[in-house]
Amino acid sequence: MLKKIKTRRPRLRSEWLSILTTVYLLFFLNATFWDKSFLYLKGQGFALVALAIGLLAAFVALTVTFSAKYLIKPALIFMVLASVASAWFMDRFSVIIDTEMIRNAAETNRAEAGHLITGAFVLHLILFGVLPSLFIAWVEVIHRAILKKVMVNLVIIVPSLLVFAGAGLSNSGTFIFSTREHRDWFRTLNPIFPVGSAASFLVDQSREQSIILQPIGSDAKVADALPSADRRPRVTIVVVGETARAQNFQLGGYARETNSELKRRDIIYFKDTSSCGTATAVSVPCMFSVYGRKDYSHAKALATENLVDVLRRAGIKTEWWDNNTGDKHVADRIKKTDLFKSNDPRFCDGGECLDQILVDGLDAWLDNVDGDAVLVLHQLGNHGPAYYLRYPEEFRKFMPDCRSADFYTCTPETITNAYDNALLYTDHILAEVIDTLSAHGDRLDTAMIYMSDHGESLGENGLYLHGAPYMFAPTQQTHVPFVLWISPGLQQSTRIEKPCLAAKADVPHSHDNLFHSVLGLMQVKTQVQDPALDIFAACRNVSSIYPVQARQLRPSALLPDIRTVD
Numbered sequence: 001m002l003k004k005i006k007t008r009r010p011r012l013r014s015e016w017l018s019i020l021t022t023v024y025l026l027f028f029l030n031a032t033f034w035d036k037s038f039l040y041l042k043g044q045g046f047a048l049v050a051l052a053i054g055l056l057a058a059f060v061a062l063t064v065t066f067s068a069k070y071l072i073k074p075a076l077i078f079m080v081l082a083s084v085a086s087a088w089f090m091d092r093f094s095v096i097i098d099t100e101m102i103r104n105a106a107e108t109n110r111a112e113a114g115h116l117i118t119g120a121f122v123l124h125l126i127l128f129g130v131l132p133s134l135f136i137a138w139v140e141v142i143h144r145a146i147l148k149k150v151m152v153n154l155v156i157i158v159p160s161l162l163v164f165a166g167a168g169l170s171n172s173g174t175f176i177f178s179t180r181e182h183r184d185w186f187r188t189l190n191p192i193f194p195v196g197s198a199a200s201f202l203v204d205q206s207r208e209q210s211i212i213l214q215p216i217g218s219d220a221k222v223a224d225a226l227p228s229a230d231r232r233p234r235v236t237i238v239v240v241g242e243t244a245r246a247q248n249f250q251l252g253g254y255a256r257e258t259n260s261e262l263k264r265r266d267i268i269y270f271k272d273t274s275s276c277g278t279a280t281a282v283s284v285p286c287m288f289s290v291y292g293r294k295d296y297s298h299a300k301a302l303a304t305e306n307l308v309d310v311l312r313r314a315g316i317k318t319e320w321w322d323n324n325t326g327d328k329h330v331a332d333r334i335k336k337t338d339l340f341k342s343n344d345p346r347f348c349d350g351g352e353c354l355d356q357i358l359v360d361g362l363d364a365w366l367d368n369v370d371g372d373a374v375l376v377l378h379q380l381g382n383h384g385p386a387y388y389l390r391y392p393e394e395f396r397k398f399m400p401d402c403r404s405a406d407f408y409t410c411t412p413e414t415i416t417n418a419y420d421n422a423l424l425y426t427d428h429i430l431a432e433v434i435d436t437l438s439a440h441g442d443r444l445d446t447a448m449i450y451m452s453d454h455g456e457s458l459g460e461n462g463l464y465l466h467g468a469p470y471m472f473a474p475t476q477q478t479h480v481p482f483v484l485w486i487s488p489g490l491q492q493s494t495r496i497e498k499p500c501l502a503a504k505a506d507v508p509h510s511h512d513n514l515f516h517s518v519l520g521l522m523q524v525k526t527q528v529q530d531p532a533l534d535i536f537a538a539c540r541n542v543s544s545i546y547p548v549q550a551r552q553l554r555p556s557a558l559l560p561d562i563r564t565v566d
Contacts, residue, residue: 009140014072014149015156017141018063021076024132025191026059029083032090033188040178040185047171054167055189061160064153069143077133079191084129086194088121092408093464094457096187097194101467102201103281103298109325109340111351115386115405184472204298211303216290216528217310222372223525231493234372235440236521237362237433237448238514240284241426242324242381243466245455246273246479248416248423256398258423261431265485268502270535273482275454276511279467283453283511284328284378290528292512293470301329307515308334308376314524317373323358324378331376340380354392355379355429359436366440372522377433381426382456384465387418391425398424412459419458434485445490447521451514452480482509484535486521494523500539509535 012020027034041047066075086097095101144152168175179185187193224231246252250259251269262269276286276293285301286293288308311318312334320331323339339357342348347357358377365375382390386405398417402410410418430450437446455477457463466477484501491498513533519526520534531537 009138011140011142013142013144014067014069015064015152017072017076017136017139018067019060021080021136022056022059022063025063025079025083026055029080029087029128030188030190031087032094033185033190036182036185036188040182041174044171044174047174050167050171051175054164057160057163057167061157061164064156064160067149067153069141072141073136076136079195080132080136081125081129082195082198083191084125086190087128088124089116090188090190094462095465095467096184096469097197098187098467098469099197099200099204100277100279100282100469102194102198104279104467106201107281107325107328109351112325112383114351115384115389118406120406120408184469187469208299208302211299213302214304215309216305217313217526220310220314220519220524220526222314222316222523224523232443232445232489233369234490234493234522235366235369235437235444235446236374236518237437237446238374238376238518239430239433239448239450240287240324240376240378241450241452241481242280242379242383243454243456244382244423244426244452244481245476246271246452246481247455247476248420249481251483252481256420258420259427260424262427262483265431265434267434268484268498268505270482270484270505270507270509272506272508273451273480274508274510275452275478275480278454278470278473278477280325280453281328285330287451287453287511287514288330290515292533293510305333306330307518308374310519310526310528311374311522311524314522314526315372316522316524317369317371318375319373320376320378321358322378323353323355323380324383327378350389352380352389354390355381355426356392359429359432362433362436363439366436366444369444374518374522379426379429381452382419382422384419384456387415387422390422395421395425395428397421407459407464416458419456430483437485437487441487441489445487445493447484447486447490449514449518449521450481450483451511452482454478455480490521494521494536495541496521496536497539497541501535504535504539 037048037051041051063076063079066072089095090097143149248254248256248258249269250257251262252271275283276296277283282298285298285306286296288306289296289301290304290306291297291300308318308320308331318334320327320334320336321339322331322336325340326338327336339353341351342353342357344353344357347354347360358379380390385407388401388403398420400414401418401421402414403418404410407415430448433448437444437448440446454466455475456466457468457474457476460474460476463474468474468477470478486496486498490496513535516530516533517535519529520531520536
């Protein structure tokens, strides 16, 4: 019986199985790429035909290259499964699977992944990935003798590459112009770009193993006219927001009341603030890095100490409380508390916790502060796509709200409602942080700085979520809220003039300001602190506690040379 079944298996030569798989990959699993091709080459039918022929030839050359006897099936199955998974997220959310997106995926947790791996995704994977893969595994592949196989493969590969080159040259001007104008175009080519990005990520990971940490701010100290024993401790809470976009902040002009509590607090809202990246894995380490966005790289972040290290070296108690997917190595050398894995039934369910857990222990922590301190609170904030899980029932103000992580089951209006409800809850959390700090005003001089790590797309131009390459990311993903609250006591002890700060609320700011501004606010003097990026430097009274000394070297000139790890 088994022999009879075996004889019924389809039999294909290796090159034909490769070509069939090529057609499936290129024309059935590249919907986003072809949508963009028709859009960017509109009215240029000849160029479209040349593109299709050229890519088909290139894909044939690629798949035939992997048609060796024990390699063909694993290679083709991998290409199919990788393409199907990538196509889901590209077609569904219009995201691009680049190296940073791969890094985000690698650093996610089970709960976060669970929101993305929906029933619809599993069904898609089975229908378009598993079933074709089973067919590839089932087919009996006919292989030629080794020398003959090499010759046949070369007869296919070489002409295919020539066709690819000819197709490209026939419309080179059109292709070069369109690629320059639309840099996202070929980044959606499946599986070439996603697999290439994954390979690049793995190479980066291997290089990171040999990185040696370089200290910065070795001269850091609190420069104060009064000894710490003769003044009140200074405490700054830095709240790192998650996926909050400025466009939906009422403080910035949004029509909806998403900041009903903050607007009643004596805060300053900086309206024009840009993020360092469009994903947590980039923005969080960049925010705390001495390098600005233009000079930042993941390797540099790993190889160089950051803001919390400089604060600790200056003798300031520095801690990190996390209710997200981790500190991204920012807090490797300070005390950190992972609240994300808490099982407190008041705040947590299904492996995730509401941000109230960040505030729950804040009052007791402040009671025990006996010197200068900085506490970082890393929110879960508006982390999508399950926005509805980010706020409790009493914050369902904007209705109806999308109650699913699968946006295809919701309307754009309900998605926005859920997102705005999550912002409303963040507004409440920030107001509670301010109120808790104010309650300790008789003993502590305090401040709160809130910056979101990046923004979010809510369907504009077909885009959802975040993580677009920065060079062509929409402003919804890069324009972030920045809120400052500073107590009267801290204003007085640091000689900071709040009206001066308020007058600069409309001036462009960015994540580049955080490193230098926190050092300035905490009166930390070090040569790596750049007054030009310290938002408080220009707003100190002329009788400031310590003058900004002239420097012959710019802070950037004092950073370690780590070009070998880039």
